[in-house]
Amino acid sequence: MREFRPLAGSYLLSTIGDELARVALTVLVYQRTSSPLLSAITFAISYLPWLVGGPLLSTLADRLPRHRVLIATDVVRALLVAGMAIPGTPLGVLLALLLLVALCAPPFESARSALMADVLDGDRYAVATSLTNIGSQVAQMTGFLLGGILVALLSPSAVLLLDAATFVASACWLRARLQPRPAPDDGQDGATRSVWRGTGEGLRLIARAPRLRAIIALTWVGTLFANAPEGIVAPFVDGLGEGATQVGLLLAANPLGVTIGGLLVARTITQDRRERLVPALVLLSLVPVVAAGLVAAWAGPGRGVYAVVVALTFVAGLGAAWVIPLNVAFVQAVPAAYRGRAFGVAASGLYGVQGLGVLVAGLAAEGLPAAGVWALLGAVGVVAVVPPLLAYRRTQGHVAAGAGPAGRSVS
Template identity: 70%
Template structure:
């Protein structure tokens, strides 16, 4: 892209300028498509398990299972994005996921086999997401990358909204097998689109002249982050804020049941937070800019957690009823508006990481991100076995507000120096 690309009145690149980058379109489109399919499968399996077992813990375990492979092997699997051509990692991951999800759709599959296949599908996510994130930074520069990151985050949330709402309706109207077949189809289309739309690049490894291994490269990603106060502050805030802001997702089924609503209402409740992030992300992308949005980041973090506390208190005090349900959904939507703080944090992270290390660094960051989401959902499910789901939601919001304070202080202290000695070797956001 040239300097004459269309830009907004503030000099920032327009959405059209970002979409004009040929390789961004398949990266963006396949990410959106696969996310919709993922949410269809996640809700279908969660509802199926809750219907069969009536256990909040088992339902939360099923919801969390797709996140846990990141915590178990994410940093190691993510090194594949730096060891092999990134386009090949993306396509292979999608082909494997299409086949595995198609097996899950076979009618009559035992619950234990479904859970095992879901875990196998989830093992493909770390190399895919690390390769996609690193390739995005390869094909876009400066403020174009910032705008593209905002668009991708908005796409993620909007895809979750569509997936959650559609899943609630489809699970009510059809069998889980139909929903799983739709998920398999999204991965197959994604693999084909990526094969046609991406350039062939060599593996982006640094040539040190010494043989390497995935374990060594995973360790390099951990050391990169551990040696930088800036990166440590970013990671701490990302993981801590996400842990408490999203814990309620794991007990959405029992919470909706306690409020007297059904499967369609469950989809809407799950969609409320991502819809808020969609709106907030658009504001961050086009109106605030990266510098201003980072200054507002502490306020946005508080806004992402305080409504979660209020939603739990409202549900606990009001009990079953449509009015309480609507108010809870509204509060979760407001929390989503605040959760757009992840967008400027993502840009700050990219600024601090050398291009050849991005796969490993993204792998560590996203592994922890998905890991805490899974652990948060499991913790919420375990707590909901003994206390009302609404009380668990309130506790998550309240404890989260306290837990993010030291993370925010560390981030503010690290702001003048970007990542210390690990300054980005490639293009960065001004």
Template identity: 70%
Template sequence: MLAVREFRPLLGNFLLSTIGDELARVALTVLVYQRTSSALLSAITFAISYLPWLIGGPVLSALADRLPRQRVMVATDAGRAVLVALMAVPGMPLPALLALMFVLAMCSPPFESARSALVADVLEGDRYAVANSMTNVGLQVAQVVGFVAAGALVTVLDPAGALLIDAATFVVSAIWLAFGLQRRPAPTSDAERQSLLRDALEGFRFIQRSPRLLAIIAVLWLGTAFIYAPEGIAAPLVAELGLGATGVGILLAANPLGVTVGGLAVARLVAPRRREQLIPGLVVLSLVPMVLAGLTAGLAEPGVLTFGVVVALLFVSGLGSAWMIPLNAAFVQAVPASHRGRAFGVAVSGLYGMQGLGALAAGAAAEVLAPSGVVVVCGALGLAAVVLPLLAFVRTQGHVAAERAAAGRSVS
């Protein structure tokens, strides 16, 4: 895949920005928890970068279908570099930092929708599936690097230093995209354009017409909401286990490291036709270890050994979370190229939005329960929530091609 010239900047800038984002996110989360000792405020800080997807994600994602996608990506990266640099101004009050982070996150929906749609334009068939696996594995590696680096650097760099590093990643990304991607016209012509809101609603209606897409979306949103909810209480959970700020980065890195290994195994060892069949079992594997991790953290003696067991269980949970790779490929196969920007916008907006809501709910629960108890609840509720979506997903397997053709006729 790296031999494809346009795929290199699409992958490289995505990984570079991810490392910087995770570094900044952990630094600010630790800072807020150190200042306030509030699990809820810490979770709000972590979740605020996800919640704008719920508010403006589907509407802003429609820009990826009505403007040249390369231009959308360059403009949003340049804007994010400026916003992050402003966040690094010394003495910036906490409310102002959170407001800037919120605006920063509003740039993500159009960027991610344009990037996802461009990858599907550049690569087709199983090459796209392999590239998608590579991107997902790379994402997890970048998150591991960002989280571990954040945990180590937060003790030697103040948040302003971490934010300046993040701003630099966006500058490099914008330059790379400007010169590394072919300039293509907007997928939607002037005659076909309508309001952004109507474009976004069309994305919702397009998905609603397909039982296959509805099942995929339900598994994706509900599964990730519960799997990633404990990330919002990483700081108080590490404090319960008796470790410091470095432990936050290690704890957060456990799941993406597991996804890295699991994603490689799925991509390299499993035939494409069998990957979808593994999804239900992998979803269960991603949630059961969370219950065990919470029980271990709550019942065992706090210390390095208990922390290590919890991290190992979260790593196993990450192995199961590789289900997102074949699920993404199944989603792409059901969406025609003309609607990928809007469809991706809806899917990714809900994905990040549910992660943000999950983190907020975990933070609120941690105000009345021990963080370890919240992890147990997240795993148990997640198992119950995904049963019906998984049954619908299995029931609609084998009908993608017919539904795709029907959807294409209905929206033309």
């Protein structure tokens, strides 16, 4: 477990720093431009590189020594974020630097996940993964809260410097505590071809498996509409007469709900019952979004209205515990030899739809009140999840076909 501590701890530290930067930049861009769209673009940039960069940049974790990938990406991110903190940096340069920072995430996450499997096995790996997931939600909540408070007390540039410091601390921790290991392969052309072939095989497996298609469609659609309002949180909170601290608090309410809901679902309910609860939980993650937008639009500014919105956002987070039974169902439906590739496809699309959702929210908020867009996103989401929910229920018990074409396993 000695190497688990820096792997998990550096990840949580970086997550806190990421959320600090997300709050700081969202507030900074909105303060400069008063544009909900540009504010949403700022929020979305951290997600979009996964859509294309995820499957490709993640291969660095199999081509280079993984501990070096972790340290190098942390150092690069520290330098880039420090550059973003320079006062007066043009908006276009800020967004370009943010995009480069986001492109470092796929190789870092892939190398960290792979090393976790290298240093832990069996039950220890399962327990460590569960602890890391819970810690991630807590770190996200902490980063959002601190980001809102620190932006109000200091400045966005100072908060960005703190984010750069988290990456420096993470790199130093990993450098001191991780055992050096050689690269998993020699990086020759054949390895490159196998990466492209493996990605294509993962896509084909999902395309021909109704159960996997249903799980992924439900995950992507549910996440898209549940998370899209985050892209307009700055103008939404501004419309309620609140400031930067309240932006961070509202963003933290959802991961707090996810943490508590996830613990309750994982610890107190069997997998069979969890699967039966999925439709109710999915709706619980979306209906409060509709209610929060309607309350804000109808009641207008006021501390009491803001408190109701935060409470509803927390309840939506409780409902988001539906991801736990879906993760288990996904693993059960994928042949063991395909799990890495299938997860890579699913994760890349998940990050991509989150970025797309916040962009759509920002675009809509250019012409409509932010509270109205908030409610509309939740309402459309409630309708949009019905087809994948029906497909999910219809395919329960299905398992994807074994290996590649003609039943051959794929290396």
